[in-house]
Amino acid sequence: MASTVIGAGITIEGEVTTDEDVVVAGTLRGKLSAKEGVTIEHGATVEADVTGGSLVVAGALTGNVTAAERVDLQQGSRVIGNVKAARVTIADGAQFKGNVDMDV
């Protein structure tokens, strides 16, 4: 279980910073910065720049993403923003608009 979980009914407006991992199933507007994995679940709404060790997105994300390792945009995800990571996967059915930079 993730160390920090923002459930479906919760909205955070501001900055979230953690040394561990985060799962967002609710709403986050602001900034998200984690040292480990970030998961944005289906149904989640994130309007923030996101930094993490790795990132898995199944929900809606508007903002720039930077991951140390990899970024996975899953089916059903909707991402608007630039993605920068060593590896990027965009699944069939994911909607994405932005730049991809794998030149890390």
Place this chain on the structure above:
Amino acid sequence: MASQASNLSVIGRAARVHGRVTGAVDLEVQGYVEGDIAVGGDVTVDGGGMVGANVHGRRLVVRGAVKGDLLATESVSLEEGARVVGDVRAPRVAIAGGLVRGYVQSGDVQGAPRAVVRAVAVARPAPAPAKAPVSMSAAVSAPQASNGTPAKKVAPPPPVSAPTVRHVEPAPRAISLGGSGSGAPAAKHGPPPPVVPALKKGAKGALKKKA
């Protein structure tokens, strides 16, 4: 201060006290007190007890109603049934089931019950002065002087028996447990207050030390 049975004063269920209550004693309030309580020992306000002024003591346990501040040198515990409107200050405060409206502070105590009991010695004109059982009641037999009694006139209370209500005529005066009334006009119609020796030398010193 030892808490022998003989050091326990009780204000009985049917008692009504109009005036301050002081003494180097433990006190149990089952009745009604309208006047500051400032004792050197522990104070318990029972479920049916009511206090309409401040309470100073070492450890306070409240299960009844208090309209006034609770200031303790050791601890305050508000238990089921307690209803307090006033401030609560003590190194340790526990509230379990009690209801409070006021400022509460535990940890460092700034409002320690030093000689701060200002004279609220005035008897309020009791709303129903002729409540038959006025009283005072107290089985006091703390022979030592005045620990923790900030009142100016403090006297070692002579032993008094009967921890029950005595039917004393309404005599609004400060009550020093076992001691004399603190100078309020002597009751016109009441038994004369017990005669007590004057303030002993050094008692004041003991006062300061206790505080």
Place this chain on the structure above:
Amino acid sequence: MAQARTTSRSDGQGARIGSAARVRGRIHGDGDLLVEGQVEGDLSLRGDLTIAEGGSVKSKAVEAQSVTIGGTLEGDVSASGPVRLVAGAKVRGNLRGSAVAIDDGARFSGQLDCAFDLPAELGGASRNDGSARGRPATRR
């Protein structure tokens, strides 16, 4: 009680701020919130708030159903249900709730505001009676 645990609502409504996490901003919504890390900002929850030992909240306004504090809280709390400070809690602020419990070993300074009436002999029902006394600035 105030130990690390998973979100209490299994429907996933609530949130948990882990011990390594810091949030600066406003948190609101349905569900419970468990704070094991640090939160700086206002909280407005339709569920229960728990501040675990080691967790801290600094806020101007905390609203929740019930509030249980084992860690640190600085700010005013307004709960529709009970507020409870367990041993180890350090709280500064004004608390309002249906009932307020402070365990021995908890440290608290601030106003308590429970809804109740004194017996008639002591003045009876009056919300004005206590509120004028003992403002935090008042030290006697």
